Amino acid sequence: DASDIEKGTYPHYMLKEIDEQPLVMRKIIQAYQNEKGELEIAEDILNVVKECDRIYIVACGTSYHAGLVGKQFIESMAKIPVEVHVASEFSYNMPLLSEKPLFIFISQSGETADSRAVLVQVKEKGYKALTITNVPGSTLSREADFTMLLHAGPEIAVASTKAYTAQIAVLAILANVTAKSRGLNLGFELIHELGIIANAMETLCDSKEEYEKIASEFLPFTRNCFFIGRSIDYFVCLEGALKLKEISYIQAEGFAGGELKHGTIALIEDGTPVIALATQENVNWSIRGNVKEVVARGANPCIISMAGLETDEDRFVLPAVNELLTPLISVIPLQLIAYYASLHRGCDVDKPRNLAKSVTVE
Ligand code: G6P
Numbered sequence: 001d002a003s004d005i006e007k008g009t010y011p012h013y014m015l016k017e018i019d020e021q022p023l024v025m026r027k028i029i030q031a032y033q034n035e036k037g038e039l040e041i042a043e044d045i046l047n048v049v050k051e052c053d054r055i056y057i058v059a060c061g062t063s064y065h066a067g068l069v070g071k072q073f074i075e076s077m078a079k080i081p082v083e084v085h086v087a088s089e090f091s092y093n094m095p096l097l098s099e100k101p102l103f104i105f106i107s108q109s110g111e112t113a114d115s116r117a118v119l120v121q122v123k124e125k126g127y128k129a130l131t132i133t134n135v136p137g138s139t140l141s142r143e144a145d146f147t148m149l150l151h152a153g154p155e156i157a158v159a160s161t162k163a164y165t166a167q168i169a170v171l172a173i174l175a176n177v178t179a180k181s182r183g184l185n186l187g188f189e190l191i192h193e194l195g196i197i198a199n200a201m202e203t204l205c206d207s208k209e210e211y212e213k214i215a216s217e218f219l220p221f222t223r224n225c226f227f228i229g230r231s232i233d234y235f236v237c238l239e240g241a242l243k244l245k246e247i248s249y250i251q252a253e254g255f256a257g258g259e260l261k262h263g264t265i266a267l268i269e270d271g272t273p274v275i276a277l278a279t280q281e282n283v284n285w286s287i288r289g290n291v292k293e294v295v296a297r298g299a300n301p302c303i304i305s306m307a308g309l310e311t312d313e314d315r316f317v318l319p320a321v322n323e324l325l326t327p328l329i330s331v332i333p334l335q336l337i338a339y340y341a342s343l344h345r346g347c348d349v350d351k352p353r354n355l356a357k358s359v360t361v362e
Contacts, residue, residue, distance in 0.1 A: 012349045014157035025198035027151045028169045041177045045146045052102035057084040059106040062160040065239040069327045070171030078178040087114035103129040108163035109358035110138020157350045159246045193322040200319040204332040215340035218273040224251040225273040233277035236327045240334030247342035247352045257290040270298035278305040279326040
């Protein structure tokens with residue numbers, strides 16, 4: 001049928017969509033570039049971002065995880081305070097809003113009911129809303145004041161992959177263009193860094209056997225698996241754990257390294273797989289300290305670090321990229337590990353049980 005044709009030679013949409021990520025990065029660079037070769041966003045969007053005193057990001061699932069990374073970008077580059085909220089909680093736990101709030105809805109499908117419920121509330125109050133979505137003309141796009149598109153192409157697999165990295169890239173562009181127009185000097189050219197990212201993604205997508213090995217060594221029989229990281233790595237750990245639980249049904253959780261000692265370390269047993277991300281220089285030694293603590297309790301560690309920060313104990317070293325943008329590449333091994341874990345456990349990779357691609361009920 002038609003869907004078989006679209007999948008081409010790939011056994012699963014998820015694998016195809018993981019592999020499309022370098023191409024999507026290049027499409028995004030193109031789509032948000034002006035004739036002078038500079039990154040650009042629509043002027044009305046730039047104005048509304050510059051005028052607001054606080055941004056509220058609202059999203060669900062993987063899109064929420066992209067929002068957590070986006071907060072870091074917007075605060076560190078554009079110096080605008082950001083809150084990130086799970087849509088389903090936001091409606092009845094609405095925080096005290098600032099004087100001039102701007103709402104950003106992140107949604108691959110643009111149809112998620114929980115996010116839409118918040119958008120309706122926000123519009124009733126007369127606030128401005130921007131939707132970041134992959135689907136032009138989707139409900140969230142039509143009902144918001146502004147839209148930024150992901151240009152990721154249709155995402156079919158239930159587990160979101162290329163939409164996540166596309167969301168992060170678009171949020172980086174939003175933050176970067178805003179920063180520049182506020183006269184803030186960032187000391188790097190995002191457009192150039194995103195090009196480096198696209199190449200690094202390609203390198204990672206070419207190392208599939210390595211992730212298949214990691215998945216088959218660490219995950220075929222395990223009941224659970226933990227992902228630990230600090231700072232921006234922690235947000236990627238949340239996404240890595242979500243990917244693994246969605247498609248392999250392994251109980252997986254992402255934790256902040258520093259929180260281990262406050263509870264989670266009690267769960268570590270002989271052989272418990274712990275995947276640690278170490279891409280940030282300022283927390284490199286503290287996250288490695290956490291790995292030592294879990295190993296002392298019997299954990300089976302897998303450290304994924306970044307070139308320049310690596311040590312002999314690392315299982316995989318990512319190519320060096322701009323430190324702020326590491327989520328764009330550190331998530332790829334986690335996506336592939338989840339993919340192979342699902343495959344080896346005989347699960348339905350593209351259509352995991354109990355889940356839907358887009359949840360249109362609250
Ligand atoms: C569902 C999907 C997830 C997705 C979430 C939010 O739960 O299974 O993959 O992250 O919805 O979807 P959205 O389209 O709003 O990004």
